Amino acid sequence: MINDNSVKFSTLYKLYSEAKSRGISPQRNALFTKRMHLNSLHKRALKILNAVRTRKSSKFEQVASDDEYNTYLALKWMLETGYRDDGLSKDYDEVLDAAAALLIKRYRDKNVLPLIADLMFSRYREGRYIYDLIWAYFEYDDPESLLYIGKRLQSSNSKDVELACKLLCFIPGICDNKGDSPAQFAKFVDRHDDVKRNIVDNIGDGLLNDNDGDGPAKYAIFMKWFNENKNYLYRTMESFHQFNSPQIYEISLEAKYLCIPVSHKDGKFKRQLTEHEKQCLSAFMNMDDNTKVLLANYSNFLFRQNYYEWNVWIHYPIYEQIRIATAARVGGI
């Protein structure tokens, strides 16, 4: 009897798989649903399970079209109660990945991000497949998602730190060798001594320990970067499907200079610019890249330190702004 609030998706999945292996179609077999005492949530979860297995959104649309809200609840139930049994089978894992992708892409559910991060990191420790989860995770246009990854830099597990470094490689100071070092093969070291021997023979064993012990320092770098830039970050279109060290988020230097938050989706200013801001921006855009970085850093620093002084500074002509910023020279972004 499965009509119980404490029942998990994995239980339903196992019963479903068992019934299928015996030639029973659980969805169409009224006796099955009656005997199992399936409630409406479970029945909908079974429909979703069948739909996502086809790998066609049109099938999922059919399920969602008659009751979008309960379909969302069923998906969420599948992921939240099912993730602890991740690894049950390849098929089961694929269903969890699909549920995660739908919750992020279709339902914009931010609350499942920590859970998806947990899944990514636990699978990585075991050398299991994580790419669809990584893709789904970064489809959510909000830099807050980086926090759940950043905190793994403090983990005592070196695999956690290793994956966090890979995913946050675009942040200065997190990944020194841009992710293409043979040290990445260290992922297999525990299980493949031959690889370890080859790496040590050819490259030296220092690279195998890129992240050993420096996680907390990297976490401090990450948090400083995040707090300074979170309002000015927007998602690029780069992904791990495309190359090995994608810039998942980019800083809008224009926004950082004017201290106006941007849309994380496309980098556009969240509000209309005043005439003075437009003039500032026009002058700023004529500067070379290094000067832009200098001005953006100083502006943001001053804005957070002392709004009154910032307001005076931003009204100076740009060459005066540069002179003051150069004299003060705050740290890099």
Add this chain to the structure above:
Amino acid sequence: MIYIAGTFIDSSSIAEKYPSESIERKALNIMLSSSNIYAYNMLSELEFELNLRKSIVSAAMNLHRSRFSFRLFRETKCNEKYWERTEEGGFLLKDGVKPSEAIKDIFVNSSLYGTECATAMVIVFYGAIVNVFPEEVFDRVFSYIYLMDWMYLDRRLGIEYIREPEDYLPGDCRYFKNPDVDPLTPHWQGENVIDLGDGLYYGHGMGIGRDQYFIDTLNKYRISGSETSAYLLRSVTRLNFKRLAMYVL
């Protein structure tokens, strides 16, 4: 423009070495007519790059003609005589196996292999290098190989990512992005392709075609109702030819 050991090279002196329709000549023509300066320490460096670019295009064509199949990472397959399939779907070179033989086997016993497009690009690059490097050099330099995707790249391959290149040359890897991909088919989030020259591309699982062919194909795998089309990104991923040349020149 091409600049070798302190001198700009004019087109006639070098271009006539290659047949007019050859990949080398096509790459050379783009370099010579570009406002970008392609600088080399010696002529043999340039010749090495042209040769390897030709080899990349050949490897892509050979893979296309083979029975190497498209499979999701969860379902990849490989010849276990040479490779160990890892839990995440990658192929790890087995101990005691010659790397050059293992790479060549993918092109020979192609029906035993199947994977996604990103891994196919890495295989094309290794397949091109193995045909240019002397066997003993290849085996020494690439003594361990893990074929997965871009996340696991041997630094010695010297793969570079350039966001806004001046030119696109045959043998470059490019990317068609599908921003509104159906969440149930994330493997169609984009297609890695090899530039074959003359506006043609090879993408594993899709075959050979022009840009519109890849865009149209990816558009079929969008989330329902989306009007955001797939498109070709400006960036390129390419081998670091000068770095690789150092192993053989």
